[in-house]
Structures are given as C-alpha cells and as structure tokens.
Amino acid sequence: xxxxxxxxxxxxxxxxxxxxxxxxxxxxxxxxxxxxxxxxxxxxxxxxxxxxxxxxxxxxxxxxxxxxxxxxxxxxxxxxxxxxxxxxxxxxxxxxxxxxxxxxxxxxxxxxxxxxxxxxxxxxxxxxxxxxxxxxxxxxxxxxxxxxxxxxxxxxxxxxxxxxxxxxxxxxxxxxxxxxxxxxxxxxxxxxxxxxxxxxxxxxxxxxxxxxxxxxxxxxxxxxxxxxxxxxxxxxxxxxxxxxxxxxxxxxxxxxxxxxxxxxxxxxxx
Amino acid sequence: xxxxxxxxxxxxxxxxxxxxxxxxxxxxxxxxxxxxxxxxxxxxxxxxxxxxxxxxxxxxxxxxxxxxxxxxxxxxxxxxxxxxxxxxxxxxxxxxxxxxxxxxxxxxxxxxxxxxxxxxxxxxxxxxxxxxxxxxxxxxxxxxxxxxxxxxxxxxxxxxxxxxxxxxxxxxxxxxxxxxxxxxxxxxxxxxxxxxxxxxxxxxxxxxxxxxxxxxxxxxxxxxxxxxxxxxxxxxxxxxxxxxxxxxxxxxxxxxxxxxxxxxxxxxxxxxxxxxxxxxxxxxxxxxxxxxxxxxxxxxxxxxxxxxxxxxxxxxxxxxxxxxxxxxxxxxxxxxxxxxxxxxxxxxxxxxxxxxxxxxxxxxxxxxxxxxxxxxxxxxxxxxxxxxxxxxxxxxxxxxxxxxxxxxxxxxxxxxxxxxxxxxxxxxxxxxxxxxxxxxxxxxxxxxxxxxxxxxxxxxxxxxxxxxxxxxxxxxxxxxx
Numbered sequence: 001x002x003x004x005x006x007x008x009x010x011x012x013x014x015x016x017x018x019x020x021x022x023x024x025x026x027x028x029x030x031x032x033x034x035x036x037x038x039x040x041x042x043x044x045x046x047x048x049x050x051x052x053x054x055x056x057x058x059x060x061x062x063x064x065x066x067x068x069x070x071x072x073x074x075x076x077x078x079x080x081x082x083x084x085x086x087x088x089x090x091x092x093x094x095x096x097x098x099x100x101x102x103x104x105x106x107x108x109x110x111x112x113x114x115x116x117x118x119x120x121x122x123x124x125x126x127x128x129x130x131x132x133x134x135x136x137x138x139x140x141x142x143x144x145x146x147x148x149x150x151x152x153x154x155x156x157x158x159x160x161x162x163x164x165x166x167x168x169x170x171x172x173x174x175x176x177x178x179x180x181x182x183x184x185x186x187x188x189x190x191x192x193x194x195x196x197x198x199x200x201x202x203x204x205x206x207x208x209x210x211x212x213x214x215x216x217x218x219x220x221x222x223x224x225x226x227x228x229x230x231x232x233x234x235x236x237x238x239x240x241x242x243x244x245x246x247x248x249x250x251x252x253x254x255x256x257x258x259x260x261x262x263x264x265x266x267x268x269x270x
Numbered sequence: 271x272x273x274x275x276x277x278x279x280x281x282x283x284x285x286x287x288x289x290x291x292x293x294x295x296x297x298x299x300x301x302x303x304x305x306x307x308x309x310x311x312x313x314x315x316x317x318x319x320x321x322x323x324x325x326x327x328x329x330x331x332x333x334x335x336x337x338x339x340x341x342x343x344x345x346x347x348x349x350x351x352x353x354x355x356x357x358x359x360x361x362x363x364x365x366x367x368x369x370x371x372x373x374x375x376x377x378x379x380x381x382x383x384x385x386x387x388x389x390x391x392x393x394x395x396x397x398x399x400x401x402x403x404x405x406x407x408x409x410x411x412x413x414x415x416x417x418x419x420x421x422x423x424x425x426x427x428x429x430x431x432x433x434x435x436x437x438x439x440x441x442x443x444x445x446x447x448x449x450x451x452x453x454x455x456x457x458x459x460x461x462x463x464x465x466x467x468x469x470x471x472x473x474x475x476x477x478x479x480x481x482x483x484x485x486x487x488x489x490x491x492x493x494x495x496x497x498x499x500x501x502x503x504x505x506x507x508x509x510x511x512x513x514x515x516x517x518x519x520x521x522x523x524x525x526x527x528x529x530x531x532x533x534x535x536x537x538x539x540x541x542x543x544x545x546x547x548x549x550x551x552x553x554x555x556x557x558x559x560x561x562x563x564x565x566x567x568x569x570x571x572x573x574x575x576x577x578x579x580x581x582x583x584x585x586x587x588x589x590x591x592x593x594x595x596x597x598x599x600x601x602x603x604x605x606x607x608x609x610x611x612x613x614x615x616x617x618x619x620x621x622x623x624x625x626x627x628x629x630x631x632x633x634x635x636x637x638x639x640x641x642x643x644x645x646x647x648x649x650x651x652x653x654x655x656x657x658x659x660x661x662x663x664x665x666x667x668x669x670x671x672x673x674x675x676x677x678x679x680x681x682x683x684x685x686x687x688x689x690x691x692x693x694x695x696x697x698x699x700x701x702x703x704x705x706x707x708x709x710x711x712x713x714x715x716x717x718x719x720x721x722x723x724x725x726x727x728x729x730x731x732x733x734x735x736x737x738x739x740x741x742x743x744x745x746x747x748x749x750x751x
Contacts (some may be wrong), residue, residue, distance in 0.1 A: 064555045080418075184488070193579050201605065202604045202608065204604060205415050206418050206509075207510070208418035208419070208509070209511055211417075
C-alpha cells in the first residue's frame with residue numbers, strides 16, 4: 001500500500017492547567033493574557049500521524065485548524081511536533097477576545113458543524129486517505145466534529161481510539177476503541193475519520209531544533225468564506241449565561257449520628 | 271512567660287533547647303487572620319498534623335497554626351508578626367521531604383506557601399523562568415512543553431521547586447544537568463524579620479556573576495533555617511532531541527559499579543545512570559509488574575542529537591559488555607522510557623512493599639566515584655551481617671546511593687541495629703572523603719554527623735551565619751544546626 005496522506009485537525013484551547021474564569025458580562029471566559037496550547041487530544045492525534053510517517057506508513061502529515069489568526073501558534077507547535085505543513089482556516093470578524101464571532105459554538109470557537117464543514121472542504125482539496133482528530137476539545141467537550149465530518153464525507157469512522165494499526169497490503173485499518181463496556185476491535189476501510197483518546201500514545205515534546213525548523217515549514221491561511229465558497233452560516237447556538245460553580249460553604253462537624261440526623265431534619269433534608 | 275514574649279524580652283539571651291515549645295501568645299491567631307483572612311488560617315488538629323510531617327518516619331510534630339499567604343507581601347507581614355512575638359516559623363511546600371524538614375519540633379506557625387503558584391518572567395531566549403513556591407516541577411515542565419525547554423532536576427516526587435531549592439535537591443538527572451544549586455539563578459527571600467532580599471538583585475538573571483558573596487548559593491540547601499524562599503529564578507535547558515533508555519543486569523554489585531565508573535571515565539555524557547541491587551531490582555520488578563532479572567542492575571538514559579545518541583549507545587554497549595552486563599535493549603519511545611523511570615521512582619514504595627506494616631528510612635551518602643565500588647560492596651556486606659532489609663538504589667553517576675531500610679520500629683533490637691548500621695555507613699562515607707547527605711539534607715536526623723563532616727570550625731561558621739540572619743532562632747528551629 002502506498003504511504004498515506006494524513007490530515008490532522010487541531011484546536012487551540014486554553015491550557016488545561018489554567019484556572020478558567022468567567023469574563024465580566026457572563027457570556028464568555030477570560031482569554032486575554034491566558035495561556036493557550038494545543039488541545040491535548042489533538043496532540044495525541046498528531047503524534048499518531050507523525051509516528052505513522054516515521055514508520056513509513058504515511059507520506060505527509062497536514063495539520064489544519066479553524067480559528068482566529070492567533071491559532072497560528074497552535075499550528076507552529078504542530079509543525080514543531082512533526083507535521084509537514086499546516087493550514088489555518090481563518091474565521092471572519094472579531095477574535096474570541098472580543099466575544100463570540102459568527103458561527104460561534106458553545107465555546108468561543110467555530111463549533112463542530114462549521115469546523116466539520118471546513119475540514120470537509122479541505123479533504124476535497126487535499127484528498128487524504130486518513131483524517132485524525134482528537135476525540136473532543138477540552139473547552140467545549142463536544143465530541144462531535146469527527147462524527148459530523150465522517151457523515152458529511154460519507155466515510156467510515158472510528159472514535160475513542162486507543163490503538164491504531166495499518167493492515168499491511170490492504171486498504172484498511174485495525175483499531176481498538178474504548179467504549180463503556182470495555183474495548184472494541186474494529187476493522188475500517190480507508191478512507192476513514194478517526195478520533196484519538198487518551199491512551200492512544202504519549203505525545204512528544206517540541207525540541208528547540210524542531211521549533212526552529214517549524215518556522216520555515218509552509219503555513220497557509222485560508223479565509224473560511226473562500227474555502228466554503230459562500231457566506232459563513234449564522235451561529236446555531238447562543239450562549240445565554242455562563243457561571244462559575246457556587247463557592248463552597250464550610251463544612252459543619254457533628255459529634256454523633258443522632259446529632260447528624262437532628263441537623264439534617266432541621267435543614268428539611270429528611 | 272507570655273508577657274516576656276509580648277514585650278519582646280528574653281529571647282536574645284538564650285537559645286531554646288531543641289524540643290521546648292511555648293504556646294502561642296494570646297490573640298496571636300486573630301493577628302494572623304487579620305493579615306491573610308480567616309479562611310487562610312487554621313488551628314484544626316487534622317490540618318496541623320498534616321503539616322507536621324513529611325515522607326520520612328520522623329515522628330509528626332504539628333505546628334500550633336497553619337497559614338496560607340496569598341502573596342509575598344503577606345509572607346512578609348506574617349514573618350514580621352512572628353518575629354515580633356518570637357514565634358517559630360516553618361516553611362512548607364509540598365511536604366515531600368525525607369529528613370523531617372517540616373516537622374515543627376518547637377511548634378509555632380507553619381507557612382503553607384502552596385497558594386502562591388505563579389510562573390512568571392519566562393524568557394525562552396535567556397533560558398530562564400521564575401516560579402513561586404506553589405509551582406511543582408511537573409507543573410513547570412508541563413507549562414514549558416511548547417517551548418523546547420525543560421527543568422531537568424528530578425528528585426522523583428512532584429516537589430515544589432522552591433522547596434527543592436531549599437533542600438538543595440538533586441535526582442536522577444544530576445549527573446548531566448546538575449543539582450539545584452547550579453540551576454538556581456536568583457532567589458526572592460523573606461528574611462525572618464520580614465525584610466525582602468533578592469539574592470542576586472531584584473529582577474536579575476545573568477547566567478554568571480561575580481558580584482559579592484554568593485547569597486543564592488547560601489540559601490540553596492538552607493532547609494528553611496535562614497528565610498522563606500518565595501520566588502526562585504531557574505536555569506532552563508533545551509529538551510534533548512533524542513533519548514534512549516535501557517536496563518542491564520550484572521553478575522555482581524562490583525561489576526555494576528565498575529561499569530558506572532568506566533562509563534563516566536570514558537566521558538560518555540550519560541543523562542541518568544542508576545543502580546539497583548538485586549533486592550531492589552526484585553522489589554521494583556514485582557511492584558511495577560515489569561520483568562527485571564533479580565540481579566544487580568543499572569538503568570541508563572542517554573540524551574543527544576540523533577547521530578550523537580547512536581555514538582553514545584555504541585560506547586556504552588562496549589563498556590557494559592566488558593563488565594559482563596546483559597544485552598541492552600534500548601527504549602526510545604516516550605511511553606517505554608516513562609514506564610522504566612516510573613518503576614525506578616517507585617523504589618521507595620516497592621521497598622516498603624517487601625515488608626508491609628514496616629516503616630522505611632533512607633540513607634543518603636555520597637562518596638567520590640573512585641571510592642564508590644568498595645563503599646557499596648562493604649555496605650552490602652554490612653547489611654547482610656546485620657540481618658537488615660535494605661535494598662539499595664542510587665545515582666551512582668554522582669557517587670550517591672540510598673539504602674532503603676525497611677524495619678519494624680516497634681522491634682527495639684531491629685531499630686537499634688538499623689541505627690548502628692546508618693551510623694557506620696555515615697562514617698564509612700566520611701572516611702572515604704564523602705558526605706553523609708548527598709541530596710536529602712540534614713533535617714532532623716543528621717545533625718551529629720554534620721559536625722563530624724565539617725569539623726568544629728565549619729559548624730561554628732555555619733552558626734555565625736545563622737546568628738547573623740536569624741538571631742532569635744525562629745526559622746525552622748531544631749533543623750540542620
């Protein structure tokens with residue numbers, strides 16, 4: 001089987017270690033001056049694609065994202081982690097700092113239906129045999145983009161991957177998925193859309209020489225309207241209100257079980 | 271008594287004995303709450319006990335109160351308050367030390383600095399970053415992961431970096447990247463009376479300096495006895511392009527240690543070289559479900575560029591073969607390497623699992639490399655003669671090894687044999703020109719050996735410095751000196 005062309009979808013999100021705060025107004029979270037990085041599941045997807053290329057199973061790894069101009073840092077990181085080239089599908093209008101842009105999903109990005117539509121157009125253009133995504137983004141937890149994309153393309157899909165193997169000589173992949181009941185083994189015909197789960201691999205760290213080299217790799221910027229070949233559809237979701245969880249009240253200690261029952265009764269709980 | 275303390279009298283005249291304690295002055299806790307807020311002060315017994323011990327087996331000594339300052343200004347105010355009332359102060363990071371460094375043997379106030387957790391002043395071009403005490407080494411490396419840089423000092427535990435600076439920590443990577451001391455460029459210290467000191471000057475991080483006495487180096491390893499380390503400016507290193515790790519088993523302890531010495535003398539820039547004796551290898555293997563042969567073992571890791579790495583691998587293989595080591599199977603993927611090192615880092619727990627219900631005590635001697643083979647072999651013989659369970663694990667690249675003594679503290683005879691063994695080991699290391707503590711610090715347990723190691727003049731000089739910076743002996747009293 002000839003080495004594959006692999007498209008990896010990635011997303012720039014607030015770093016997992018940051019304490020996220022709701023911005024004044026109650027519609028969006030604070031993003032100014034807050035550390036952002038590649039979504040962890042996207043990193044895992046990218047790592048899998050890069051390992052395939054290192055094993056000779058893939059010929060080219062293209063990293064793509066749908067977002068504002070700032071998403072370029074995420075793509076530079078993807079290039080430093082081993083992608084060969086990158087494509088930014090740029091959202092029109094204001095960046096996330098100024099509030100939700102058109103096509104806003106429940107987070108502050110484009111939302112799965114729009115991202116899937118954009119990736120589908122890229123697939124038409126680039127003709128990869130394999131699309132790899134993270135299973136979900138850690139800001140919106142949607143877990144939808146891969147599935148919607150597979151439906152648009154009418155391709156097979158394998159989600160929550162914990163193992164991926166190319167069937168030598170034939171045009172299929174063997175995967176293992178983590179599902180509620182345990183582990184599921186499937187064989188899928190190429191082309192296919194796969195989404196990566198936590199245990200698929202442990203992503204490498206970017207090294208200085210690779211960060212340097214990444215600056216020279218091609219990074220293309222494509223306005224979303226141009227890619228879709230028409231106006232960007234209006235947002236399907238509107239955020240009504242965003243709240244932080246209520247501040248925890250101090251616990252109360254009681255000395256005995258009867259005292260506990262008394263207290264619960266007084267609170268009207270029993 | 272409390273009146274004398276309120277008026278600030280009496281302390282300057284005499285030193286408290288090691289384990290005397292005075293209750294907190296009246297209304298003191300209210301004064302603490304006025305600085306940091308009620309929710310950031312606790313006198314609950316459970317909280318105090320939690321802050322009165324670390325991972326060692328030194329008996330828990332809870333402080334009288336625990337405070338959580340949110341910013342350096344609050345640390346200063348609290349310190350000034352404690353200083354005024356002559357209340358002892360104990361800094362607390364993650365509580366992962368191994369020498370009882372946080373045990374409040376004279377009571378007082380424990381300053382839990384974990385809420386101060388900002389990472390600031392990251393400069394990728396200058397390879398430096400500043401961190402507050404709440405930042406642990408894994409948190410920092412996670413933060414740095416897109417930059418191509420890392421902070422390599424790795425003592426095993428996910429410790430506070432300022433805590434690591436306070437204990438002069440080291441770890442598996444020290445043989446190549448150094449211990450904390452060369453990797454701390456500047457410290458923002460709150461002195462016992464509340465004054466703020468920047469050991470290399472405020473906002474400076476030159477890679478080298480010759481300006482005045484090296485205060486940074488003085489505070490590194492001071493174990494909380496000279497001041498609070500509230501910000502550490504650290505030297506970062508480039509992540510290696512390629513890494514490979516392996517284990518190899520040897521017929522004898524001598525062969526394994528000889529191999530280490532030869533690898534170093536061949537100037538192979540090995541990143542990690544760790545020794546496990548056969549007891550430790552067996553314990554780790556069982557604990558982490560890996561299949562290591564039960565034999566003296568070396569764990570090695572090499573870092574370099576792709577070509578450089580291949581060269582290093584070749585050189586290492588030759589030396590290992592010469593010493594009768596088993597075939598090397600290099601692990602290059604991150605998952606495999608992590609599994610290997612996780613197994614090594616669980617050594618403490620693997621040792622304890624050998625005799626469930628017992629306590630553990632780790633020795634920490636460090637000797638010149640040339641003396642390592644005979645010190646290790648003699649120690650092993652002593653262990654066997656004393657009938658003790660003491661698997662050995664060590665950063666042999668630095669000449670530093672640990673015997674993890676697992677024993678029943680209730681069995682007086684065994685406890686006595688352990689005590690005698692550790693004294694002999696300490697003295698054996700000192701006689702070989704080494705130190706009684708390579709990386710864990712002096713803490714509570716090694717003060718007597720410190721005198722033997724430094725001599726009277728050395729100890730007197732330390733005492734002069736301590737008296738100059740902390741005349742009332744309020745900073746972590748009962749430790750080091």
